[in-house]
Amino acid sequence: MSQHRTVTIIGSSNADLAVTMDRLPGPGETVLAHSFITTPGGKGANQALAARLAGAETEFIGAVGRDANADVALGMLAEAGVELSRVRRVDEPTGVALISIDAAAENSIAVVPGANATVTADVVAELGEVRGVVVLQGEIPAAAVEQAAAAAERVVLNLAPVIAVDLDVIRAADPLVVNEHEAALVLEQFGGDGPAAPEDAARALLGHGVRSVVITLGAAGSLVAEPHDDGARLSRVDAIRAEAVDTTGAGDAYTGALAARLAAGDELIAAAGFAARFSAASVAKPGAQASYPRTLDELPGA
Numbered sequence: 001m002s003q004h005r006t007v008t009i010i011g012s013s014n015a016d017l018a019v020t021m022d023r024l025p026g027p028g029e030t031v032l033a034h035s036f037i038t039t040p041g042g043k044g045a046n047q048a049l050a051a052r053l054a055g056a057e058t059e060f061i062g063a064v065g066r067d068a069n070a071d072v073a074l075g076m077l078a079e080a081g082v083e084l085s086r087v088r089r090v091d092e093p094t095g096v097a098l099i100s101i102d103a104a105a106e107n108s109i110a111v112v113p114g115a116n117a118t119v120t121a122d123v124v125a126e127l128g129e130v131r132g133v134v135v136l137q138g139e140i141p142a143a144a145v146e147q148a149a150a151a152a153e154r155v156v157l158n159l160a161p162v163i164a165v166d167l168d169v170i171r172a173a174d175p176l177v178v179n180e181h182e183a184a185l186v187l188e189q190f191g192g193d194g195p196a197a198p199e200d201a202a203r204a205l206l207g208h209g210v211r212s213v214v215i216t217l218g219a220a221g222s223l224v225a226e227p228h229d230d231g232a233r234l235s236r237v238d239a240i241r242a243e244a245v246d247t248t249g250a251g252d253a254y255t256g257a258l259a260a261r262l263a264a265g266d267e268l269i270a271a272a273g274f275a276a277r278f279s280a281a282s283v284a285k286p287g288a289q290a291s292y293p294r295t296l297d298e299l300p301g302a
Helices: 043-053 068-080 114-118 121-125 142-151 167-172 180-189 198-207 250-263 268-282
Strands: 006-010 014-020 035-041 057-061 095-101 107-112 133-137 154-158 173-179 213-216 222-226 233-237
Touching: 006 043, 006 250, 014 068, 035 043, 035 068, 043 057, 043 068, 043 133, 043 250, 095 114, 121 142, 133 142, 133 250, 142 154, 142 167, 154 167, 154 250, 167 173, 167 180, 173 180, 173 250, 180 198, 180 213, 198 213, 198 222, 198 233, 213 250, 222 268, 233 268, 250 268
Parallel strands: 006 057, 006 133, 014 095, 133 154, 154 173, 173 213
Antiparallel strands: 014 035, 095 107, 213 222, 222 233
C-alpha cells in the first residue's frame, strides 16, 4: 500500500443482527417484527468499507473472535480489498450489534463489544507504522484511541459513542466528526453547559483548541467549522435528498467517505460535500455495509 490516498481505521467490527418492524417497542413492550438478517457492521469496519469504496487504499485494524460471526464481520471488507492483515483473532466472541428498525427507517442499537474490547493501548502500541489518515471512534477502549491518536499524522475522530478520552486527543482531531447530541457531550468534557445550537457548539469546540469540526445534522446536512482570523469559519453543507429505507450505518458511510477524500487531498468542505452524497446513497438500501454504493456512479447529486 502506498502512503498516497491511504486511510487506516482502528476500530470495531461486529455482526449486525437486525430486525424490521412497524414501530420500535416501548419499555416492557413486545412488538412483532417483519424480518431478521445478519450482516457485517461495527463503526470501524463500516468506515473502512466506505473509505475503500470511496476510492482510498484502506487498512482496517481491529479484532474478531474465532466464531462464525468473524467471517460475517470481515466478509465485505475482504471482498472490497481492504487490508486486513493486522486484524487479530482472539478467544472473545466477535462483537454483536442488535438493531431494531421501524417503518420510518429510524433505528435503535445495542452493542456487545466482545473482541473489540481487546483492542487495547498495548495492542495499538505494538502496531508500528500507522499510515495516512487515521480514523478512530468510540467503540474500542479509550486508552487505545489515545495511543493511536498519538502515533498518527492526521486523525479523523468520530467520537461515537462519546467516551471519556484525554482532551488533547479531541484537540488533535482534524476533523472531529460528531452529531448534535454528541457535540454537546463532547463540550461537557471541556466543562461546557451541555446542548447548544450547532454553530455555537462548533465555535466553542474550536475555542477549546480542536483543529476542525464537522457536525452532522441529518436531513439538514452538516456544519463544517475551521479556524479563521476572526476565530471561526463556519460553512453549511447541504444534505442530498434521498428516500430513506434504512439509516443504519449512514453516519459511518459519511465518515469513511470524508476520510477518503481528505486522504486524496481535498479541502474539508469539499470532502464533506462528497461525504454527503455517499451517505445519501447508503440510506436508499437496507443494512449498513450492504447499502454502501459499490461504484461512484451510484452517488446522487453533482
